[in-house]
Amino acid sequence: MHESTEPDLRHHGDAEVRGMGAELTDLAVNVRAGTPPLWLREHIAGSLGSLAAYPDGRAARRAVAARHGLPEERVLLTAGAAEAFVLLARALPVRRPVVVHPQFTEPEAALRDAGHTVERVVLDAADGFRFDPRAVPGDADLVIVGNPTNPTSVLHPARALARLARPGRILVVDEAFMDAVPGERESLAARTDLPGLIVLRSLTKTWGLAGLRVGYVLASPGKIARLERAQPLWPVSSPALAAAEACSAAPALAEAAAAADRIAADRAHLQLRLAEFAEVTVYGPAAGPFVLIRxxxxxxxxxxxxxxGFAVRRGDTFPGLGPDYLRLAVRDRATTDRFAAALEEALTTVG
Known part of the structure; x- marks a missing residue:
């Protein structure tokens, strides 16, 4: 089902805070607060001495492969997950692409820009935006789904997503927020037994590297080779490669795991405060570093x-949502308490 007014697929959370003053608290962009940490900034700065040389991604590729227990030929480094969506749209021959919504809109936008006609499977708010594999047309040869999904924060069971995999179909699972889920439960990143599976990851969210542009693709060697041929030469900068290598090391993984636990606790506090408002519907259970409200x-x-003083993300630009939805990034408890006070005042004023 399509919205009567087509959503703006190119609208993203950064538009909510563009030009904001220092007094505006950002709850619109899903990047973990306080990042990148000092050690990562220093590590990236240390790579600047090599800028005269062309980027060499071999070490970063090895590090990412080891982080997921995969061979190197199953890894492709990209200039953020957004580049991966463009590569998929341009390099893979597909006839009937399907995007599961509500979700991050860039995959559909990239497919449309590449000349594809995109079908939508729109999940139902009344069912908590849960996913039923039977909703996907049997002859869809490309299926894209987020897990956990932006903006609903729903974590779909891995077994449900795995049911979508079949010969002749490409299954793309966007796991940009999976490292914010304790234990990365329901991840398919390490699976090599599912035909056509492609998993996308981003370092932007957990490590605060939106300005650096770094992510990666996990897929079969054949698909990796095909996507790599569609990339320009040296697509990922040396500082971004240094970040990818560092963020895949054991100390960084331990830090990310601890951050995921903190996010879960802070999200529970946010949901508790939102429950104080009878007119606010909070969708859950939420698993990402954000919550969707109506x-x-x-x-x-x-x-x-x-x-x-608070920027929040509008929801009407996501297919399947409408003007009554907002997305809120999870922040620390003190920030949440300040936001709850502001929300009470806003509701009173608007009401």
Whole structure:
């Protein structure tokens, strides 16, 4: 089912905070606060002495492969997960691509830009945006789904997603937020037994590297080779490669795991505070570093919140949602408490 008004697929959370002053607290962008950490900034800075040389991604590729227990030929480094969506749209021959919504809109936008006609499987809010593999057409030869999904924060069972895999079909699972899930449960990243599986990962969210542009693709050697041929030469910069290598090492993985536990606790506090408002519906169980809410007059509330110092993400640009939805990034408890006070004032003012 399509929205009567086509959503703006190119609208992203950074638009909510563009030009913001220092007094505006960002709950619109799903990048972990306080990142990148000092040790990572110093490590990236240490790579600047090599800028005269062309980037060499071999060490980063080995590190990412080892992090997932995979051979190197199953890894492709990209300039963020966004580049991976463009490569998939341009390099893979598909006839009937299907995107499961609501989810990150860039995959569909990339497919449309490449000339594909995209079908949508839209999940139902009444069912908590849960995914049923039977909703996907049997002859779909490309299926894209996020896990956990942005913006719903739903973590789909790995077994349900695995049921989508079959010969002749490419199954793309966007796991950009999976490292924010304790234990990375329900991840398919290490699976090599599922035909056509492609898993996308990003270092942007957990490590605060949106400006560096680094992510990677995990897939069969044949698909990796095909995507790599579609890339320009040296697509990932030396500083980004240094970050990918460092973030795949054991100390960084331990830090990310601890951060995932903190995010889970902070998210529970956010949900608890949101439950104080009878007019606010909170969708769950949430598993990502953000929550999706629905409330009357959300657009007016969002504008009022901005006046009170908080930027939140509008939901109507996601297919399957509408003007009553907002997405909130998880922050520390003190920030959440300040936000709850601002939300109470906004609701009172708008109401």
């Amino acid at each position: 409330l009357p007059r959300a657009a007016a509330v969002r504008t009022r919140l901005r006046g009170l």
